[in-house]
Amino acid sequence: TRAWTLQARPNGMPVATDFALIEMPAAALQDGEVRVANRWLSVDPYMRGRMNDVKSYVPPFALGEPMQGGAIGEVIESKADGIAVGDMVQHFLGWRDEAVLPGTQVQKLPDLAVPPQQFLGLLGMPGMTAYFGLLRVAEAKPGDVVFVSAAAGAVGSTVVQVAKASGMTVIGSAGGADKCALVTSLGADAVIDYKSDGPLVKKLMTALGEIGKDGIDVYFDNVGGEHLDAALATGNMHARFAICGMIDIYNSAKPTELRYLARLIGMRIRMTGLLVSDHIGHAAEFYRVMGGWLAEGKLHNSETVFDGLDAMPEAFLGLFTGGNTGKMLVKV
Numbered sequence: 042t043r044a045w046t047l048q049a050r051p052n053g054m055p056v057a058t059d060f061a062l063i064e065m066p067a068a069a070l071q072d073g074e075v076r077v078a079n080r081w082l083s084v085d086p087y088m089r090g091r092m093n094d095v096k097s098y099v100p101p102f103a104l105g106e107p108m109q110g111g112a113i114g115e116v117i118e119s120k121a122d123g124i125a126v127g128d129m130v131q132h133f134l135g136w137r138d139e140a141v142l143p144g145t146q147v148q149k150l151p152d153l154a155v156p157p158q159q160f161l162g163l164l165g166m167p168g169m170t171a172y173f174g175l176l177r178v179a180e181a182k183p184g185d186v187v188f189v190s191a192a193a194g195a196v197g198s199t200v201v202q203v204a205k206a207s208g209m210t211v212i213g214s215a216g217g218a219d220k221c222a223l224v225t226s227l228g229a230d231a232v233i234d235y236k237s238d239g240p241l242v243k244k245l246m247t248a249l250g251e252i253g254k255d256g257i258d259v260y261f262d263n264v265g266g267e268h269l270d271a272a273l274a275t276g277n278m279h280a281r282f283a284i285c286g287m288i289d290i291y292n293s294a295k296p297t298e299l300r301y302l303a304r305l306i307g308m309r310i311r312m313t314g315l316l317v318s319d320h321i322g323h324a325a326e327f328y329r330v331m332g333g334w335l336a337e338g339k340l341h342n343s344e345t346v347f348d349g350l351d352a353m354p355e356a357f358l359g360l361f362t363g364g365n366t367g368k369m370l371v372k373v
């Protein structure tokens with residue numbers, strides 16, 4: 042079997058030589074274990090953090106060891122109760138073509154009649170991040186004006202749709218005309234191309250003008266930096282900011298310059314960090330509500346697919362250059 046390992050800790054943007062594809066002997070199956078042929082592998086921005094040797098909410102990847110990540114595959118051998126050959130399962134031993142792990146560490150896919158890879162995106166970890174981040178962490182309510190960055194990505198595109206299905210007004214920011222068109226097609230009331238000329242704060246104010254609003258009630262932050270500053274500049278009294286990610290700084294050590302930080306105080310803006318794993322206990326609600334919206338045609342899946350295990354690093358690096366629309370996936 043084959044697996045990707047981290048060979049060197051990246052300095053700034055990772056390069057090809059930081060990764061190696063190794064051959065591993067197939068492990069014999071112990072009692073209670075299953076063998077899974079991975080069909081779909083996830084690449085996610087948080088994996089960049091695990092490449093650094095720093096203490097965080099997940100331990101760093103060990104050098105020379107297979108990396109981990111979300112994966113969906115088919116059980117091809119089972120010595121675990123309740124899991125049969127042919128079952129489609131999700132688990133955490135990604136970045137490889139075959140996984141051997143205890144049956145207690147795989148989950149059968151929920152019965153929602155969608156293609157399996159959607160449980161890595163819209164109906165998986167990024168979808169849960171969007172749903173719980175917007176509704177629980179930011180406490181967004183019908184009628185709120187929601188601003189979301191990286192709005193054409195896996196989390197952002199779901200935030201747009203959950204907000205619209207919940208009766209909110211949404212402004213999305215994304216890089217380039219095609220991505221902005223997608224965000225509009227998902228129901229956003231206004232879009233900002235952050236890569237076009239001019240300061241972001243002005244573009245956000247223009248977008249607010251277009252929809253007849255003075256400011257934002259909720260900011261769902263996937264990016265940090267200038268996006269967070271523009272959100273601060275337009276935050277209404279008692280606005281709520283869910284800080285989900287700061288992809289703008291994952292590959293750099295540059296300090297952020299937030300000109301509008303002090304508006305946190307004047308406008309009593311509440312800013313809260315968001316971690317999807319805190320909300321996993323509410324997964325049943327997520328599948329029920331999202332499954333309902335899906336059946337009503339209120340949710341649309343978008344994904345970008347790279348072909349073959351060899352393409353893993355390329356797909357991963359594409360996250361930082363805007364190479365994906367919707368969820369970035371690798372099909373094994």
Ligand code: NDP
Nearest residue numbers: 086191194195196215216263286287288289315316317363
């Ligand atoms: P995406 O599918 O959104 O992919 C990343 C996108 O970010 C790219 O397509 C690109 O889109 C945009 N981007 C990259 N660099 C920059 C930049 N410097 N400035 C602005 N936009 C940039 O990834 P996910 O949906 O998986 O993740 C989105 C965010 O959510 C990340 O910050 C991630 O770390 C975070 N996250 C946090 C979780 C939590 O529990 N807290 C869980 C899951 C995700 P474009 O072309 O528009 O620039």
